[in-house]
Amino acid sequence: MTAALFTAVLALAAVxxxxxxxxxxxxQAERVYTGTGRNMERxxxxxxxxxxxxxxxxxxxxxxxxxxxxxxxxxxxxLVDAGVRVTNWTSVEQSNEVTPNxxxxxxxxxxALDWDRLLRSxxxxxxxxxxxxxxxxxxxxxxxxxGPETIAARTVKADAVLRxxxxxxxxxxxxxxxxxxxxFYSRRPTTxxxxxxxxxxxxxxxxxxxxxxDPGRATLVAALQGKxxxxxxxxxTQDIRTAVFLRExxxxxxxxxxxxxxxxxxxxxxAAEAWKxxxxxxxxxxxxxxxxxxxAGRTRENAFMAWNTAKVLKDQGVAVAxxxxxxxxxxxxxxxxAGYAMAGGLTFEEALAAVTSIPAMLLGVQDRVGTIEVGKxxxxxxxxxxxxxxxxxxxxxxxxxxxxxxGWTAVQGATVER
Amino acid sequence: xLSILLALAAAPALQNDGPLAIRAKAxxxxxxxxxxxxxxxxxxxxxxxxGVDVAIPDGAELVEHDGVLTAxxxxxxxxxxxxGETRDGTRPALPEGRVGLAVDLRHLDFVALREAGITCxxxxxxxxxxxxxxxxxxxxxxxxxxxxxxxxxxxxSNEGLSGNTPPTSTSGALALLQNLFAEPRGIVAEARxxxxxxxxxxxxxxxxxxxxxxAKDKKLNGALHGAALAGEVAGDIKAAGLSVIVPALAIGxxxxxxxxxxxxxxxxxxxxxxxxxPWNHAEALRLSAVMxxxxxLDRQAAWEALTAGAARIAGIEARVGRxxxxxxxxxxxxxxxxxxxxxxARRVLIGGRSVAAQEEVR
Numbered sequence: 001m002t003a004a005l006f007t008a009v010l011a012l013a014a015v016x017x018x019x020x021x022x023x024x025x026x027x028q029a030e031r032v033y034t035g036t037g038r039n040m041e042r043x044x045x046x047x048x049x050x051x052x053x054x055x056x057x058x059x060x061x062x063x064x065x066x067x068x069x070x071x072x073x074x075x076x077x078x079l080v081d082a083g084v085r086v087t088n089w090t091s092v093e094q095s096n097e098v099t100p101n102x103x104x105x106x107x108x109x110x111x112a113l114d115w116d117r118l119l120r121s122x123x124x125x126x127x128x129x130x131x132x133x134x135x136x137x138x139x140x141x142x143x144x145x146x147g148p149e150t151i152a153a154r155t156v157k158a159d160a161v162l163r164x165x166x167x168x169x170x171x172x173x174x175x176x177x178x179x180x181x182x183x184f185y186s187r188r189p190t191t192x193x194x195x196x197x198x199x200x201x202x203x204x205x206x207x208x209x210x211x212x213x214d215p216g217r218a219t220l221v222a223a224l225q226g227k228x229x230x231x232x233x234x235x236x237t238q239d240i241r242t243a244v245f246l247r248e249x250x251x252x253x254x255x256x257x258x259x260x261x262x263x264x265x266x267x268x269x270x271a272a273e274a275w276k277x278x279x280x281x282x283x284x285x286x287x288x289x290x291x292x293x294x295x296a297g298r299t300r301e302n303a304f305m306a307w308n309t310a311k312v313l314k315d316q317g318v319a320v321a322x323x324x325x326x327x328x329x330x331x332x333x334x335x336x337x338a339g340y341a342m343a344g345g346l347t348f349e350e351a352l353a354a355v356t357s358i359p360a361m362l363l364g365v366q367d368r369v370g371t372i373e374v375g376k377x378x379x380x381x382x383x384x385x386x387x388x389x390x391x392x393x394x395x396x397x398x399x400x401x402x403x404x405x406x407g408w409t410a411v412q413g414a415t416v417e418r
Numbered sequence: 419x420l421s422i423l424l425a426l427a428a429a430p431a432l433q434n435d436g437p438l439a440i441r442a443k444a445x446x447x448x449x450x451x452x453x454x455x456x457x458x459x460x461x462x463x464x465x466x467x468x469g470v471d472v473a474i475p476d477g478a479e480l481v482e483h484d485g486v487l488t489a490x491x492x493x494x495x496x497x498x499x500x501x502g503e504t505r506d507g508t509r510p511a512l513p514e515g516r517v518g519l520a521v522d523l524r525h526l527d528f529v530a531l532r533e534a535g536i537t538c539x540x541x542x543x544x545x546x547x548x549x550x551x552x553x554x555x556x557x558x559x560x561x562x563x564x565x566x567x568x569x570x571x572x573x574x575s576n577e578g579l580s581g582n583t584p585p586t587s588t589s590g591a592l593a594l595l596q597n598l599f600a601e602p603r604g605i606v607a608e609a610r611x612x613x614x615x616x617x618x619x620x621x622x623x624x625x626x627x628x629x630x631x632x633a634k635d636k637k638l639n640g641a642l643h644g645a646a647l648a649g650e651v652a653g654d655i656k657a658a659g660l661s662v663i664v665p666a667l668a669i670g671x672x673x674x675x676x677x678x679x680x681x682x683x684x685x686x687x688x689x690x691x692x693x694x695x696p697w698n699h700a701e702a703l704r705l706s707a708v709m710x711x712x713x714x715l716d717r718q719a720a721w722e723a724l725t726a727g728a729a730r731i732a733g734i735e736a737r738v739g740r741x742x743x744x745x746x747x748x749x750x751x752x753x754x755x756x757x758x759x760x761x762x763a764r765r766v767l768i769g770g771r772s773v774a775a776q777e778e779v780r
Contacts, residue, residue: 090576095584107576107588109624130587138589149651150627215593 022401023068024048027380031074033387035356035371037349045075047378050401055372070403072395076352076387077372078124078379079334080359082231082289083269085326086114091130092137097170097188098202100162100216100223102138104130110149114328118145119405121333122381122394123324125156125360125369132165132233133172135189135198139163139219140231142363144379146397146404156365161267162223165233166243167301170195196242203250207259224250224261229364232266235291235301237273244268244284267362270325272303275312282316287362291325292332293340310354311345321359322351339388351388437461437478438770442487442751448726448740450718458487460747463769468741483751485764489741490537490748492728493703494663495643495692498539499525499556505544506551510585511598513606515551517541518566523556527696532558533774534700535756535763537748539693540732545573545619545644548585548594552605553617555732557748559773564734569617569640570609574629577621592628599636615640615733618660623651630658641731643692646671649678652685661688661731664723666698667706676713683719690728708759717757 025047032043034055046054091107093099108128118126124145130137142157171194174187189195205211206220222228234240247266256262267287268274274281274288281288290309291299299305306312313320322337330336338351346354360370368377378401385392397405438460445456447468459467459475466475474480497504503520506512521541531539538557543550552567572595576588585591598606608614616638618629626645632638642648643663648655655662662682667675682689691706707720719727729739738746747770754761766774 088576089581089586090579090588093585093587093590094581095586095590099587099590102587102589102593104589106592106628109622111623151624 022050023403025378025398025401025403026069027075027382028069028071029073029075029382031386032372033074033076033348033352034373035077035352036373045372045380047380047398047401050378052372052374052376052378052380054374070382070396072382073385073392074383074387075372076122076381076383077356077370077376078381078397078399079122079355080125080321080363080365080370081118081123081323081334081355082127082267082321082359082363083291083323083325084114084118084123084126084128085131086112086126086128087131089131089133092133094133094187097134097198098136098216099134099138100136100202100219102130103141103159104128104138104163105141105143105151105155105158108141108143108151110151110154115145116405117328119397119399120394120407122335122383122397124379124381124397124399125363125365127160127231127359127363129161129163129231132163132169134164135170135195136162136164136202136216142365144399146399146402156368157363159219159228160363160365161229161231162219163231164199166192166195166199166239167233167235168192168195169233169300170198192239192242196246199246200249203246204255207256207261221261224256224259224264226263226265229265229267229362231269231289233269235270235272235299235303237276237303239301240268240271240274241277241280244280244286247284247286269323270300272299272301272305272309274318275306275309278313278316278318281313281318287319287321288313289321289323289359289362290337291323292327292329292337295329295331307340307344309344310341310350314346314350314354319358319362320354321362322354323359335388335394339390342388348386348388435771437466437475438481439472439474439478440481440483440487440749440751442483442485444486445741446486446488446721446756447742448489448722458741458749460749460767460770463747463771465741465743465745465747467743483764485754486752486756486761487741488535488750488752488756489725489739489745490750490766490768491535491703491724492690492732492734492739493531493536493539493693493695493700494641494690494728494731495542495665496539496695497541497544498527498531498558498695499523500541501527501696504542504550505546507546507580507583510547510583510591510594511549512543512547512551513549513570513598514604515543516554516567517543517551518554518556518563518568521554521556521563523561523563528558529774530700531695532766532768533763533776534703535750535752535766536693536700536703537750537766537768538564538729538732538734538738539695540568542569542617542643543571545571545575545578546580547578547583548573548591548598552614555734557768559768560771562769564737565732567605567614568733569615570605571617571619572629572632572638573619574625574632575619575621575644576625578619588628592632595632609638610636612637612639617663618642620645620648623647626651627654630654630660633658633660641688641690646675647678649681652678652681652687655682655687656685661690663690663692663731664706665692666694666702667691667709668702669705669709671709673713676710676715679710680713680715683715688727688730689719689723690731691723704756705759708757711757720757
C-alpha cells in the first residue's frame with residue numbers, strides 16, 4: 001500500500017501518557033472489518049462513552065463526528081487471547097495437585113510489562129490462567145490488557161473458567177516415593193495415567209461425597225453442572241482423547257446424572273494435534289484453542305501441529321480460537337498466528353473470528369467484546385495495512401474508548417498532526 | 419593530616435552517673451524546632467530540661483559541643499543480634515514467634531549502629547511464609563527492650579513464598595491468612611482487635627494493594643515495608659491509614675524510587691526507613707534520608723522519618739524520638755548538619771550514658 005492510504009491524524013493535543021481519558025473518537029478507515037459479516041470500505045466508526053456508538057458508511061453522519069479524528073487503513077475489533085500466562089510460579093499452589101478454588105487473579109500484577117506487550121500486538125482481552133503445573137490449577141479470569149491499574153477494574157469476567165491440564169505438565173519433575181523419603185518433593189502424580197486419575201477422582205469425589213469442608217467443592221460442582229467451563233490443556237492426540245473421554249464418562253455414568261452433575265462444558269486448550277482426529281472433537285462439541293505454530297515443527301509435549309490445523313477443525317464445525325499460549329515471542333503474537341492460519345487455509349473472515357469473536361464466545365464475554373457493533377466495548381485495533389499480512393502492523397489500540405497504544409510514528413510514511 | 423580514631427571503650431568524659439549538661443551550638447528538639455546555643459540537662463537516664471536559659475545543676479558535668487545535638491536515630495527493619503534466628507521455615511505461619519526473645523542484646527553488631535547515631539532498632543522476623551511472628555524494638559546499647567511485641571508481621575510479598583514448602587502460591591498464601599484470621603487466637607486476636615499494629619511485608623505495588631485490601635477487610639492498622647515504589651499507589655495507602663517503612667536507599671537508587679518516597683510524604687503518610695541490618699551498613703539509614711532530600715524531599719520530613727516519625731511507627735513515641743523533658747536521654751552530638759553525609763556522630767548517648775565516641779586526631 002502507499003503511504004497516502006495510511007495517514008493518522010490526531011486533531012487535538014497529544015494524549016497524556018499517564019492517565020489517558022476516554023474520548024469520543026471518529027475513526028475513518030479504508031476498511032472496517034466488523035467481524036459480523038458486514039465489511040465496509042471508506043467508513044467511519046464512532047466511539048462514545050467507551051462504547052462503539054455508530055458504524056457507518058454514510059457521509060451524512062458527518063455532523064455526529066467528534067473533533068478527535070483517527071485516520072487509518074483498517075480497523076478491527078480488539079483481539080482476544082484465550083491463552084495467556086502473565087503469571088509466574090506463584091500462581092501454582094504446589095501443596096496440592098487439585099486446587100480448583102485457587103484464583104489466578106490473586107497473583108496478577110496490573111503493573112507487569114506483559115500487558116504492554118499484549119497491547120502493542122492488538123490484544124485487548126485475555127484469559128489469564130495459572131501455570132499448568134497442577135492437574136486442576138484453579139480459576140482463570142478474563143480481563144482487559146489496559147485500563148485502570150487494578151485487576152478488579154480491568155476484569156471483564158471473574159472466575160470465568162476452571163483451568164487444568166492433561167498430559168505431562170502436571171507430572172513433570174515429580175518424584176516417585178521409592179528410594180527417597182516421602183516428602184513435599186514427592187508430588188503426585190508422576191505419570192499421564194496419574195494425571196488423568198486425579199481428574200477422575202476429583203470429579204467422582206464431587207459427585208459421590210458431600211464433603212462440604214472441601215474448599216474446592218463448590219467450584220467443581222459448578223463445573224460439572226456446566227455453569228463454569230472447564231479449560232483443559234491437552235497438546236497431543238492421546239491427551240485430547242483422554243479429555244474427551246473423561247467428559248463423555250461424566251455425561252454417561254449414572255452417578256453423575258443422579259447428582260445433577262453430568263453437563264460439564266469442555267474447551268481443549270493447546271490442542272496442537274487436534275487435526276489428527278477432528279471428528280472426535282466435532283462429536284463431543286468441544287471448543288478448541290490452538291497454541292502458536294511452532295517455529296521448529298514441534299510444539300510442547302513433542303506434538304506436531306500442521307499448518308492447516310485450524311482449517312481442518314473449522315471444516316468439521318469445531319469452534320477454533322488461536323492463541324499465543326502466553327508466549328512473548330514476536331513470531332507467536334496473536335496477530336501473526338492469524339496470518340499463519342490463513343496460510344493454512346482459513347479465509348480472512350475465519351481467521352479474524354478465530355482471534356476475536358470465537359475466543360470471546362468460548363470465554364462467555366461475547367456480549368461485550370469480539371466484534372465491532374453498536375453498544376459493545378470500544379476495543380479496537382488500528383492497522384497500517386491489511387490485518388494479519390506481514391506488511392501491516394498495529395498502529396493503535398483502543399481499550400474501552402481510551403487510546404492506550406500509539407504506534408504511528410514508528411511507521412515510515414505516517415504523519416501525526418496535533 | 420586528617421584521620422579519625424574510634425574510641426570504643428574509653429571515652430574520657432561522661433563516665434559518671436550523675437547529672438550531665440550538654441551545651442550545643444544547635445539543638446534539634448524535633449518537629450522542626452532548632453534552639454541555638456541551648457542546654458540539655460540529663461539525669462537518671464532521662465532528659466530533665468531543654469532550653470537556652472536552663473540553669474546547669476550543681477555538680478553536673480558540663481560538655482560543650484560545637485555542633486548539632488539531636489535525638490538518636492531509629493532504624494525500622496533489621497535482624498541485628500538475631501541473625502539466623504528470624505526465620506523458622508518449618509511451618510508457614512508462626513504468629514506467636516517472638517524475635518524479641520531471640521535478640522542477643524549485647525551482640526557486637528550493635529556497635530556499628532550506635533556509632534552511626536542509631537539508638538533504637540525495630541527487629542523483625544523474616545518475610546517468609548505468611549507470618550514469621552512479632553517484631554520488637556530494642557535499644558542499641560544497655561540491653562533495653564522498649565517494646566515486645568511491637569507488630570504482628572504479615573507477609574504479602576511473593577518473596578515470602580518458597581517453591582518447596584506450602585504455600586507456594588499467592589492465592590494459597592491469601593487462603594492461609596484468611597484462615598489465620600477466621601477464628602483469631604492469641605497474638606492474632608490482638609491484631610484483629612486493633613490492639614497490636616501489623617507489619618505488612620510487601621515488595622511490588624500489587625502486593626501493597628493486596629495488603630491494603632486485607633487490612634481494610636480485617637480492620638488492621640500498622641505499616642507497610644519493602645515496596646520501593648509504594649509511593650506510586652500513595653492514594654490507596656493514605657485511604658487505608660497505613661504508615662510506610664521505606665527500604666534503605668543508596669547512592670545508586672533510581673530517581674523513580676526517590677520520587678515515589680516524595681509522593682508518600684506529599685500524601686502525609688507517616689514514614690520511616692528500614693535498614694535491614696546487618697546486611698546494610700548502619701550509615702545507610704542516614705544516607706537514605708539524605709538521598710531523599712537530594713531528590714527534593716522536605717528536610718524536616720526526612721528528619722522526622724529518622725526520629726519521631728519512626729518512633730510512632732514503632733510505637734515508642736512516648737519514650738524516644740525527640741529532645742523533650744521526660745524522654746529517654748538518647749542523644750547524638752553531630753559534628754555538623756546530620757542531613758549532610760559529611761557530618762559524623764561525635765558522641766552517642768543512650769539513657770544518658772556514652773555508648774560511642776569518635777575523637778579527631780590532631
